[in-house]
């Protein structure tokens with residue numbers, strides 16, 4: 001993984017000192033809250049319902065055991081003993097005190113971490129496929145490019161006061177696990193016929209109150225042009241993005257209102273001016289950064305598989321885990337392993353300090369010291385030898401981290417909602433917990449199969465409900481929480497925005513309604529292999545409407 | 553209260569005055585006028601008068617392209633510090649149109665934004681904000697002189713191995 005050199009170390013620790021000074025000036029009254037706000041957001045500090053929240057970047061979701069232990073230490077020392085992993089490959093601490101934040105940032109800097117640009121109207125933490133460098137279907141590891149983008153976008157002098165937040169995601173595989181088409185810029189790495197690396201570039205995807213799928217603006221952007229082209233997009237956005245209404249300020253609205261062809265022409269014109277300038281990436285530099293991400297030395301042996309198979313035959317819990325939470329790896333005898341942060345009935349994405357330490361230990365002992373955070377709010381050990389899976393599973397089970405539900409109905413994404421969030425109009429975590437309890441039986445989950453439920457506590461859509469196979473949006477109606485259900489959303493290479501099925505349901509009714517939708521799907525699918533999305537795309541919304549609202 | 557002008561590390565007297573669109577041009581002197589008025593008047597400026605355009609967020613600096621070689625100053629307005637369009641304006645003036653005169657930030661100019669402004673090409677700051685004035689007077693520099701992207705300020709040099717990192721020529725990585 002990427003390691004800081006002297007420059008990076010200075011950069012991050014000097015930024016901590018800078019923020020310490022800003023906090024001091026805020027407390028001394030030299031900065032008003034309005035003036036301080038973008039500065040603290042730039043350092044990941046949000047003002048929440050009950051307290052400040054600190055959002056720490058985990059660039060492209062990659063971290064090592066030492067970093068995970070430091071997160072555990074921070075959770076224990078400055079928070080209430082746990083942290084919350086989010087859909088943006090970040091971790092959030094919900095209870096730090098403002099005066100402690102500079103110390104927390106200093107502790108992060110010691111392990112090459114920071115909270116820079118995890119909030120605010122700037123270029124946010126760059127995200128990537130959580131199986132990067134490991135997945136069997138990967139064309140190339142996208143993390144070197146994500147790292148280059150992370151560096152270029154850090155404290156960018158021209159783009160720190162954008163109209164609105166700006167999110168970039170990168171994937172290196174044809175099957176998109178990074179949801180690139182719902183980001184402001186989505187990059188899909190590809191190779192041309194000669195083997196040269198480039199990117200398919202999507203612009204203007206986003207969720208929030210106006211969900212939009214990103215539009216393809218480049219079929220093949222050569223890797224050398226990555227920064228120049230990004231700068232061209234950002235300049236066009238910074239100059240022309242709307243600033244009169246924050247709900248219309250994302251680049252997706254600019255794409256929509258300007259028209260794709262005209263905006264593309266603007267971007268290309270800007271790009272033509274700067275493409276041969278200093279931002280052109282030398283291949284030697286790309287190679288140098290890529291060397292940090294060289295795969296570890298894999299060492300599987302004959303007989304590994306027999307060890308795993310024997311253990312699976314003897315242990316049904318392990319068998320269930322292996323069936324759901326183990327993913328194909330590019331190296332023979334290896335696998336990537338999902339550690340579910342969705343135990344039945346718990347808040348999605350939460351992990352205690354002790355659990356973080358268990359994961360750190362396992363990564364060190366069995367996983368080449370690598371951990372990933374997925375945008376599905378789970379953790380991943382990307383490189384484990386298959387014969388070690390039984391031992392890892394046993395250790396996870398002891399830490400209550402062995403839920404065998406990756407990708408199943410109880411693997412729910414939910415935003416913080418009314419329990420924490422100042423903008424929320426409804427609870428989302430308790431809805432996730434109740435759905436999880438309703439579908440708790442493992443056989444039933446397995447019978448239902450792959451299903452993505454996503455829940456947001458308001459129209460800002462932090463829980464990605466628009467791209468859930470089943471999406472749930474909490475709204476407020478006459479002082480009561482109501483839940484709107486959308487069906488047919490998806491955030492993979494066939495991204496689609498879910499459609500509202502009909503009137504919403506009360507807090508008490510919503511779990512029954514979800515169960516009806518799921519049962520309807522199970523009843524009408526042609527084979528058990530036809531997943532929810534395929535079935536929905538085949539039959540449309542009518543059967544679900546009938547199940548929910550009757551035929552009248 | 554009038555803004556005070558900060559340039560090259562110190563406060564200096566300002567020879568330029570702002571002129572409303574309704575007011576007549578003086579017989580001589582250096583005046584800052586709106587971009588529209590500047591464009592209308594640029595072709596026949598009276599002897600002894602120097603004009604500088606006041607460019608608002610949303611104004612297109614390309615309109616100045618043909619005039620820049622005759623200009624000493626362009627003022628870029630920040631009506632709100634959180635509106636970042638002025639950063640692109642300054643950068644285009646330097647990078648695209650090769651303007652070598654003074655680019656002055658004016659309006660809601662605050663201590664923590666000055667380092668970013670310098671890097672996109674601003675070299676003077678008309679400041680109203682009291683705490684910012686105090687801090688600058690006390691020599692309180694909030695810049696972190698390590699940068700991860702090339703920009704427009706003269707005198708920055710590559711830092712370390714990567715092609716996009718920069719530092720000021722006079723700052724050492726200690």
Ligand code: HEM
Nearest residue numbers: 086087088164182206207208209250416421423460461462
């Ligand atoms: C708890 C306090 C939070 C607040 C106040 C908050 C606020 C917002 C707002 C206002 C938007 C809409 C932005 C727009 O469309 O312009 C948004 C979108 C979003 N937020 Fe949050 N959020 C919070 C927590 C989270 C969490 C925990 C996550 C998970 C990492 C998250 C991830 C997202 C995502 C993925 C979007 C959608 C981005 C898009 O529109 O494309 N947020 N958030």
Ligand code: SF4
Nearest residue numbers: 415421424457458462
């Ligand atoms: S979707 Fe709404 S309720 Fe949920 S975290 Fe975002 S802003 Fe808060």
